[in-house]
Amino acid sequence: MSRLAIGLCLLVIALFAASLLIGPAGTAPGESLSALIAGDGGPLTLVMREIRLPRAILALMIGASLGLAGAAMQGYLRNPLAEPGLIGVSGSAALGAVLSLQTGLAAAFALALPLSALLGALIGMGLVMALAGPRGGSLTLILAGIAVSALAAALTSLVLNLSPNPFAASEIVFWMMGSLADRSLTHVMLALPLMALGGVLLALVGRGLDALTLGEDAAGAMGIDLRRLRLTIVTGTACVVGAGTAVAGAIGFVGLVVPHVLRPLVGARPSRLLWASALGGAAMLLAADIAVRVILPARDLKLGVVTALVGAPLFLHLILKLRTARI
Amino acid sequence: MLASHRASDPRRGSGRRGAAARLAPAALAALAALAPAARADPPGRVVSMNLCTDQLAMLIADEGQLHSVSHVALDPRASAMADEAARHTINHGRAEEVYLMQPDLVVTSTLSARHSTAMLRRLGIPVITLAPANSLKDVHDRILEMGAALGQTDRARAIAAAFDEDLARLRATAAARPSAVLYYANGYTLGDQTLAGQILLAAGFSNAASAAGYKSGTRMPLEVLAMTVPDTVITSSRYPGASRAEDIMDHPVVQTLRRTTTAATIADHDWLCGTPHVLRAIEKLVHTRRALQGDGP
Numbered sequence: 355m356s357r358l359a360i361g362l363c364l365l366v367i368a369l370f371a372a373s374l375l376i377g378p379a380g381t382a383p384g385e386s387l388s389a390l391i392a393g394d395g396g397p398l399t400l401v402m403r404e405i406r407l408p409r410a411i412l413a414l415m416i417g418a419s420l421g422l423a424g425a426a427m428q429g430y431l432r433n434p435l436a437e438p439g440l441i442g443v444s445g446s447a448a449l450g451a452v453l454s455l456q457t458g459l460a461a462a463f464a465l466a467l468p469l470s471a472l473l474g475a476l477i478g479m480g481l482v483m484a485l486a487g488p489r490g491g492s493l494t495l496i497l498a499g500i501a502v503s504a505l506a507a508a509l510t511s512l513v514l515n516l517s518p519n520p521f522a523a524s525e526i527v528f529w530m531m532g533s534l535a536d537r538s539l540t541h542v543m544l545a546l547p548l549m550a551l552g553g554v555l556l557a558l559v560g561r562g563l564d565a566l567t568l569g570e571d572a573a574g575a576m577g578i579d580l581r582r583l584r585l586t587i588v589t590g591t592a593c594v595v596g597a598g599t600a601v602a603g604a605i606g607f608v609g610l611v612v613p614h615v616l617r618p619l620v621g622a623r624p625s626r627l628l629w630a631s632a633l634g635g636a637a638m639l640l641a642a643d644i645a646v647r648v649i650l651p652a653r654d655l656k657l658g659v660v661t662a663l664v665g666a667p668l669f670l671h672l673i674l675k676l677r678t679a680r681i
Numbered sequence: 682m683l684a685s686h687r688a689s690d691p692r693r694g695s696g697r698r699g700a701a702a703r704l705a706p707a708a709l710a711a712l713a714a715l716a717p718a719a720r721a722d723p724p725g726r727v728v729s730m731n732l733c734t735d736q737l738a739m740l741i742a743d744e745g746q747l748h749s750v751s752h753v754a755l756d757p758r759a760s761a762m763a764d765e766a767a768r769h770t771i772n773h774g775r776a777e778e779v780y781l782m783q784p785d786l787v788v789t790s791t792l793s794a795r796h797s798t799a800m801l802r803r804l805g806i807p808v809i810t811l812a813p814a815n816s817l818k819d820v821h822d823r824i825l826e827m828g829a830a831l832g833q834t835d836r837a838r839a840i841a842a843a844f845d846e847d848l849a850r851l852r853a854t855a856a857a858r859p860s861a862v863l864y865y866a867n868g869y870t871l872g873d874q875t876l877a878g879q880i881l882l883a884a885g886f887s888n889a890a891s892a893a894g895y896k897s898g899t900r901m902p903l904e905v906l907a908m909t910v911p912d913t914v915i916t917s918s919r920y921p922g923a924s925r926a927e928d929i930m931d932h933p934v935v936q937t938l939r940r941t942t943t944a945a946t947i948a949d950h951d952w953l954c955g956t957p958h959v960l961r962a963i964e965k966l967v968h969t970r971r972a973l974q975g976d977g978p
Contacts, residue, residue, distance in 0.1 A: 377902075378904050379908045397910050400907045400934055400937060401904045401934075404907075404932070404937075405903055405904050406904075460923065517923075518920065518921045519924045519927070520920055521920070521925075521926035524926070525925050536903050536929050538933050539933070652899065652902060654900070
């Protein structure tokens with residue numbers, strides 16, 4: 355366990371540092387870091403503290419929470435296709451966020467934006483769980499997810515098209531694909547409370563998920579309250595996905611790819627997969643956010659483009675594997 | 682400064698047009714007698730399909746000559762002549778509705794929907810397109826082009842001459858030019874080779890975005906903006922409803938660079954189109970610059 359943990363931690367630290375050092379301003383690494391830490395009040399300090407630091411922190415937080423949410427949902431549903439983006443939780447969170455922005459609720463009090471996204475995520479997640487049922491197979495889960503995603507995406511587009519703001523309609527892409535460009539520490543502070551709450555909730559479900567691998571009856575016999583486990587996972591996932599989507603849009607596939615890659619490395623134990631996926635998710639989103647800056651520095655390429663390019667082939671591979679397993 | 686108001690005030694403009702209309706029959710008769718082959722009759726029913734041609738046409742057309750303007754001209758945020766526009770029939774730039782208005786002439790921008798103008802031409806309606814203005818010289822030229830299109834050459838010449846005169850009066854001869862960046866939603870900036878860039882220069886600023894290599898209109902990353910350290914950042918005014926694109930104006934970097942209390946905003950209605958209204962934008966910016974340089978308005 356410890357070797358994997360150390361390796362993942364080193365990877366996250368290296369990517370976090372790279373994220374701080376790469377950007378269109380193109381400054382020397384040593385100079386940048388001293389401006390970040392010492393802070394001489396010059397323009398480079400402004401760039402490091404107000405632009406790159408928030409961006410790197412958000413990539414770390416959101417990536418970790420998406421990885422964690424993916425691992426928890428897959429453990430609970432015992433289905434490798436369960437992922438917040440694919441089953442429409444991120445899309446519903448985006449709808450909640452867009453509604454609160456366009457109605458002016460987000461301007462009324464600080465936490466209105468993440469709370470609305472949380473509400474959207476809860477409704478989306480509740481719908482999918484109700485449609486697919488607790489024992490729903492892969493097919494029903496994915497179908498329910500497609501229905502909820504499509505509905506949320508259509509309503510988000512509708513709200514943005516109805517907005518009196520001429521820029522709103524072009525932001526449909528942002529809400530569907532996600533981006534960390536031009537975020538500030540304000541956004542970190544907006545996302546932090548809910549994300550921390552959700553993270554703690556999800557970190558507590560490891561024992562329950564381990565027990566659940568033996569089946570629901572065995573888990574019940576081991577003293578696991580399945581209804582409470584379900585409630586914790588739904589709330590935790592909605593918290594982290596809602597908070598992340600509110601500030602960065604819906605970023606897909608992180609929660610699918612990361613647990614899938616790490617599962618063999620942790621001996622397929624859900625409790626160990628939780629923390630490993632959190633670290634792995636942070637690494638993946640940091641890397642994706644570096645990639646969008648390196649490939650098209652001036653264009654704000656969306657994060658979802660990169661994560662989908664990595665994730666979609668893997669998704670196909672998973673479907674093929676599930677099909678052969680059934681036969 | 683009074684002269685510029687006179688040139689750009691729509692009510693005054695229509696007053697002058699009233700006077701011109703009273704004089705027009707005699708003058709036209711005289712012209713027609715002198716040069717019968719010079720031109721056909723001016724088009725009697727003109728439709729404009731673009732915000733900028735809307736405003737030029739409203740300034741130059743004869744009473745009753747301009748039948749319809751685009752719906753954008755009604756929006757006071759984008760249009761400097763919203764009140765005037767409300768007195769015309771409104772179109773939405775669609776070929777079908779414009780055709781049904783049976784115009785003698787359609788004027789629009791070279792940037793407007795090509796399939797609509799192509800369709801109108803196929804249906805046999807003459808369409809004249811005007812290129813967008815990228816400089817203050819272009820403003821002068823567009824006024825004359827619109828005058829030629831509407832058959833109001835003399836009036837257009839007078840408006841263009843008044844524009845040149847007012848511009849010469851306003852154009853700053855400041856020794857020290859403070860640097861500024863024009864910063865729009867989505868982090869867009871405009872360099873020297875644009876109308877907004879020329880407005881900035883005419884008001885006595887230097888364009889820090891151009892100095893950093895952003896000559897025309899492109900996205901300028903926030904980091905690059907922070908590193909160029911302009912004396913002030915002039916941001917675009919906000920539209921109702923929320924957008925992430927406009928959130929960039931609230932970013933701590935932009936707020937830090939706008940530390941001056943006289944930080945100006947771009948009022949779209951005076952900046953968007955190459956009409957004499959750009960003089961108002963220049964005049965406001967001159968005040969901003971003077972306040973910035975500390976010698977009062």
